[in-house]
Amino acid sequence: MKIYVSGLYCGGNPQPGVGIVRSLRQGYPFARLIGVEYSSRVSGIHWDDLDDLLIQRPWDELNLDSYADTVRGILDDGGLWISGSDLEAMWLASILPDGHPNLLAPSAGALKRIAKPAVEALAALPIKIPTFVSTELPDWELHAFCREHDWRLWLKGPYYDAARTPSWDSFVAARNALTKVWSTERLFLQAHVSGYEESVMLAAYEGELLGCVSMRKRDITPEGKTWAGDIADVDPAFEATLRTIVKELNWTGGGELEMVRDAAGELWLLEMNPRFPAWVHGATIGGYNLPAQLVQAASRIDARKCKAQASEFTRVVLEVPVREDYPLPALPEPFAGAVGHSMKHPSGLTSLAERMHKAEMELIEIADPKPVETARTAPVPESFLADIEGYDLAGMQTPQFLYLDSTAEGLFKRASQRARRLSSNAVEVVSGYSIKTNPDERLIRLALDNGFFAEAISLLEVHKALETGFRPDQVILNGPGKWWPEGMMPKERMHAVFCDSVADLNRCVEAIHNGEMAAKHVGIRLRTPNVVSRFGIPMDSPDTFASLVESVGRLPTDTAFGVHFHMASSNIGVAQWWHLFESMMKWCRSIEKLTGRTIEILDMGGGWFPDDWHSSEDGKFAHAVETVKAMLPGVRQIVSEPGKAMAQPSMALAMRILEIQEHEDEYVEAVVDASIAELPMFAFQPHRILRQCSETGELQPLGRGKADLMGRLCMEHDIVATKVGLPDDTKAGDLLIFCDAGGYDRSMSYVFGRG
Numbered sequence: 001m002k003i004y005v006s007g008l009y010c011g012g013n014p015q016p017g018v019g020i021v022r023s024l025r026q027g028y029p030f031a032r033l034i035g036v037e038y039s040s041r042v043s044g045i046h047w048d049d050l051d052d053l054l055i056q057r058p059w060d061e062l063n064l065d066s067y068a069d070t071v072r073g074i075l076d077d078g079g080l081w082i083s084g085s086d087l088e089a090m091w092l093a094s095i096l097p098d099g100h101p102n103l104l105a106p107s108a109g110a111l112k113r114i115a116k117p118a119v120e121a122l123a124a125l126p127i128k129i130p131t132f133v134s135t136e137l138p139d140w141e142l143h144a145f146c147r148e149h150d151w152r153l154w155l156k157g158p159y160y161d162a163a164r165t166p167s168w169d170s171f172v173a174a175r176n177a178l179t180k181v182w183s184t185e186r187l188f189l190q191a192h193v194s195g196y197e198e199s200v201m202l203a204a205y206e207g208e209l210l211g212c213v214s215m216r217k218r219d220i221t222p223e224g225k226t227w228a229g230d231i232a233d234v235d236p237a238f239e240a241t242l243r244t245i246v247k248e249l250n251w252t253g254g255g256e257l258e259m260v261r262d263a264a265g266e267l268w269l270l271e272m273n274p275r276f277p278a279w280v281h282g283a284t285i286g287g288y289n290l291p292a293q294l295v296q297a298a299s300r301i302d303a304r305k306c307k308a309q310a311s312e313f314t315r316v317v318l319e320v321p322v323r324e325d326y327p328l329p330a331l332p333e334p335f336a337g338a339v340g341h342s343m344k345h346p347s348g349l350t351s352l353a354e355r356m357h358k359a360e361m362e363l364i365e366i367a368d369p370k371p372v373e374t375a376r377t378a379p380v381p382e383s384f385l386a387d388i389e390g391y392d393l394a395g396m397q398t399p400q401f402l403y404l405d406s407t408a409e410g411l412f413k414r415a416s417q418r419a420r421r422l423s424s425n426a427v428e429v430v431s432g433y434s435i436k437t438n439p440d441e442r443l444i445r446l447a448l449d450n451g452f453f454a455e456a457i458s459l460l461e462v463h464k465a466l467e468t469g470f471r472p473d474q475v476i477l478n479g480p481g482k483w484w485p486e487g488m489m490p491k492e493r494m495h496a497v498f499c500d501s502v503a504d505l506n507r508c509v510e511a512i513h514n515g516e517m518a519a520k521h522v523g524i525r526l527r528t529p530n531v532v533s534r535f536g537i538p539m540d541s542p543d544t545f546a547s548l549v550e551s552v553g554r555l556p557t558d559t560a561f562g563v564h565f566h567m568a569s570s571n572i573g574v575a576q577w578w579h580l581f582e583s584m585m586k587w588c589r590s591i592e593k594l595t596g597r598t599i600e601i602l603d604m605g606g607g608w609f610p611d612d613w614h615s616s617e618d619g620k621f622a623h624a625v626e627t628v629k630a631m632l633p634g635v636r637q638i639v640s641e642p643g644k645a646m647a648q649p650s651m652a653l654a655m656r657i658l659e660i661q662e663h664e665d666e667y668v669e670a671v672v673d674a675s676i677a678e679l680p681m682f683a684f685q686p687h688r689i690l691r692q693c694s695e696t697g698e699l700q701p702l703g704r705g706k707a708d709l710m711g712r713l714c715m716e717h718d719i720v721a722t723k724v725g726l727p728d729d730t731k732a733g734d735l736l737i738f739c740d741a742g743g744y745d746r747s748m749s750y751v752f753g754r755g
């Protein structure tokens with residue numbers, strides 16, 4: 001009996017080959033076990049149970065046709081083959097689409113039906129698929145998906161590799177890296193599910209389920225891979241369904257369902273692997289020798305009975321002698337650092353992916369996510385186009401910010417209408433425009449005209465509001481630097497002042513007593529619990545809490561008391577923000593109880609991405625108002641402080657292309673006359689981009705493509721957008737317009753490289 005086993009890699013993210021070999025040796029002490037590898041760097045080739053080796057050139061150098069003949073010959077001669085690598089299994093399925101009695105790996109048809117991320121074949125099992133989207137969606141929509149899922153996400157490649165992407169720039173970097181490594185744009189972004197990981201391993205031959213076993217990870221490596229686990233029977237109902245599925249798929253070979261069990265006990269599928277898992281021998285220790293069962297079914301030679309040694313297993317690191325005929329190769333190149341483990345794998349798996357793509361092998365599609373219907377671009381609001389068309393673009397100096405008049409007006413009007421809809425006699429809902437987000441006078445005036453308050457974080461901002469026409473009693477003063485610059489504090493009564501610390505509160509109380517400051521409401525900013533923040537008064541320290549209670553006690557009784565919190569939902573995610581809101585309500589009640597003061601004003605801050613603020617129905621906000629009424633019946637006014645929700649869509653940045661550099665494989669670098677000095681938010685959010693057609697003057701929205709837009713600065717990181725689809729006729733001198741640049745892009749832009 002000759003059994004070929006591949007996938008002998010034994011690094012931090014090991015393949016199952018060595019585990020399969022150990023289990024086979026236990027079931028068949030006299031079988032001839034042959035290790036298959038594509039690099040002599042793979043340490044598993046030195047494992048003592050292997051009788052022989054079949055070492056091939058790495059995948060990028062291998063003659064695939066003649067190797068296919070070799071493999072067919074081995075199988076025809078009676079050799080059994082167990083693949084320990086997903087990509088090799090795919091390649092084997094491509095050369096033997098209908099399988100082979102001695103090939104112990106699934107057929108092409110079966111592989112297609114377990115394609116990530118939807119894994120359609122397992123639909124009958126009680127396992128959910130975490131929400132996912134294809135990264136072929138426009139960046140604008142991917143950013144929205146990230147916000148919706150609290151930036152707890154995995155960017156996954158079609159075969160291996162997953163990167164956590166807690167921020168926009170990390171997403172962009174990981175996408176670029178994975179696209180390059182796996183030669184495909186077709187990645188997907190999937191919501192993270194918190195919970196404990198567990199797996200079901202199975203073995204089947206020609207559609208008959210030979211055995212299955214359940215494993216819970218009890219300890220993991222930094223990469224999240226199994227280090228220890230416990231072994232148990234699979235739930236009988238689950239097993240029965242799995243048996244039917246295996247029959248339908250006519251599955252042959254090993255397999256693994258990787259899952260997460262969440263706090264509610266619900267199972268979520270991460271993926272199904274078309275091979276045994278690396279912990280396969282852990283199950284053999286637990287009494288389930290599935291590789292031996294597989295060989296028994298194929299060979300009809302009985303395996304030795306497997307006895308359970310323990311129901312739990314753990315790993316150790318072992319040193320083994322290096323085979324004399326395969327001495328260690330020359331020192332490897334230092335690992336250059338990259339996303340995922342695949343780059344570390346020495347056998348050139350990624351090259352196989354590339355070659356399969358280049359050869360347009362049909363199979364390679366199987367693991368790709370569902371394609372987006374058509375290559376779309378994010379919709380650009382009509383008002384943007386109308387406002388931009390109002391400019392004389394032809395003679396315009398660039399780079400240049402364009403104020404979008406009717407767009408800005410519409411934003412403020414809609415916000416004030418919503419505030420009115422949500423208001424009642426009992427509780428008024430109002431907005432305060434955050435001046436720092438964009439202190440453009442036109443926006444401050446729109447705020448005034450639409451019944452907003454002016455929200456200032458410095459006395460210079462207060463004065464700007466007053467100069468624009470706000471009365472002092474329409475001003476809300478906030479932030480840690482509210483006394484700066486010295487001597488500018490207005491003497492008139494302001495609407496509200498929120499204190500950032502106990503020291504700030506003490507200073508304000510004293511100033512009020514001395515007649516240096518007056519406000520209808522004086523409140524405190526609370527530091528968000530569980531979300532790191534440098535602002536506000538922390539509530540997790542009893543000492544600070546005690547001094548807070550004492551200071552609030554000295555607040556004049558003719559001044560109303562209030563609470564403020566601010567945490568950007570654009571950063572922490574929308575779901576998490578609402579969670580935070582709920583917990584803040586509870587803190588507010590405790591503060592009322594302990595200070596004996598009623599909260600009359602509740603200021604919920606800003607930090608909303610425009611689309612989340614404007615396109616969201618009234619529903620959630622209306623519900624929030626009801627929650628406030630129920631939890632804090634003393635509240636008379638609820639304030640929110642939108643900054644970028646108002647300002648960001650209100651301006652665009654016009655720029656011109658200076659030069660087009662064409663490279664291999666249609667890759668283009670286009671140098672533009674703008675830079676990250678005008679778009680400092682490039683790392684935090686995508687921008688919808690328009691190009692003015694130089695023939696027709698028409699504004700065309702740009703989708704994803706192969707061009708990187710390089711800023712004019714002589715700085716390595718001055719890349720204002722990556723993977724943009726520039727139409728073929730684009731040339732130097734063409735005008736590009738970055739929308740969504742009216743928030744911090746505008747206010748934090750700086751003068752640089754202008755002599």
Ligand SMILES: *Cc1c(COP(=O)(O)O)cnc(C)c1O
Nearest residue numbers: 434437606607608641642643644
């Ligand atoms: C900056 C700021 C805002 C506005 O934040 P955006 O992210 O622009 O919406 C609101 N309130 C306070 C206290 C701020 O500091």
